[in-house]
Amino acid sequence: MKNNIHPKYYRAKVICLTCGNTFETGSTEPEIKVDTCSKCHSFYTGKINITADTGRVAKFRKKLESVK
Numbered sequence: 716m717k718n719n720i721h722p723k724y725y726r727a728k729v730i731c732l733t734c735g736n737t738f739e740t741g742s743t744e745p746e747i748k749v750d751t752c753s754k755c756h757s758f759y760t761g762k763i764n765i766t767a768d769t770g771r772v773a774k775f776r777k778k779l780e781s782v783k
């Protein structure tokens with residue numbers, strides 16, 4: 716690899732805001748926050764779960780309500 720043309724590559728810490736799970740991945744950001752992860756997403760758990768309300772989900776629900 717050439718020097719100085721690539722962004723810094725971190726072992727990024729991913730934090731799930733819903734279940735608090737953390738894991739590592741490679742990224743150009745040192746820290747990543749996610750609303751859901753493979754530990755708590757309903758697709759994997761088979762349960763309907765409530766994700767941490769960080770604003771985006773609430774906004775989407777409101778949009779859904781207005782369409783009904």
Ligand SMILES: [Zn+2]
Nearest residue numbers: 731734752755
């Ligand atoms: Zn999670």
